Amino acid sequence: MSRTTLFVLLGIFAVVLIFGYTAVIPTNNEPRAVPTNTPGAAAGGGDEAGEGGDSSGAAAAGQSIYDAQCAACHTTDGSDSIGPTWQGLIGSEIALADGSTVVADEEYITESIRQPAAKVHDGFQPIMPVFELNDDDIASLIAFMQSLE
Numbered sequence: 001m002s003r004t005t006l007f008v009l010l011g012i013f014a015v016v017l018i019f020g021y022t023a024v025i026p027t028n029n030e031p032r033a034v035p036t037n038t039p040g041a042a043a044g045g046g047d048e049a050g051e052g053g054d055s056s057g058a059a060a061a062g063q064s065i066y067d068a069q070c071a072a073c074h075t076t077d078g079s080d081s082i083g084p085t086w087q088g089l090i091g092s093e094i095a096l097a098d099g100s101t102v103v104a105d106e107e108y109i110t111e112s113i114r115q116p117a118a119k120v121h122d123g124f125q126p127i128m129p130v131f132e133l134n135d136d137d138i139a140s141l142i143a144f145m146q147s148l149e
C-alpha cells in the first residue's frame, strides 16, 4: 500500500517533472522564437519595405534636409512663405519673373537648388542661397517633394 503510494507519488513526480520541463522549454523557446521570428519577419517585410523603403527612405532623408535647411523659407502645406510652397510643386507650371513659364520637373528643381537665381519664380525675391547639396541630397529632396503631392 505504502509502496503503491510511493510509486504513484513518484509517477506523479515524474509526470510533473516531464510536463514541468516541457512547459519550461516552450516558455524558453517563445522568447527565443520571437527574436528569431522578428528579424525574419523584419527581413521578409524589409524586402517589401525595402522597395517602399527606397523612396520613403529617400523622402525621409529629403525631409531632414528640408527641416534643417529649407523650412525657413518653404512650406509643405500649400501656403507660400519667403519662397514658394513645395506642395504640388513637382510637375506644376511656374511663372517666372522674366515672363516665361516652365514646368517644375526634376531638371528645373535641380537647377533651382544649384543656381537659385537662374530662374526666379515670379512674385518672389531672388534671395535663395546656394546650398552644398550632392546628387543624392537633391534626389532625396525631390522624393520628399513628390511625397507632398
Ligand code: HEC
Pocket: 065, 066, 069, 070, 071, 072, 073, 074, 082, 083, 084, 089, 094, 108, 109, 110, 112, 113, 116, 117, 119, 120, 121, 124, 125, 126, 127, 128, 129, 131, 141
Ligand atoms: C532664405 C530663404 C530660402 C531658403 C533657406 C531656401 N529657399 Fe528655395 N527659394 C527661395 C525663394 C525666395 C524662391 C523663389 C525665387 C527663386 O525662384 O529663386 C525659392 C525657390 C526654390 C525652388 C524653385 C521653386 C519654384 O516654385 O520655382 C526650389 C526647388 C527651391 N527653392 C528649393 C530649395 C531647397 C531644396 C532649399 C533647402 C536646401 C531651399 N530652397 C532653401 C528661398 C529660399
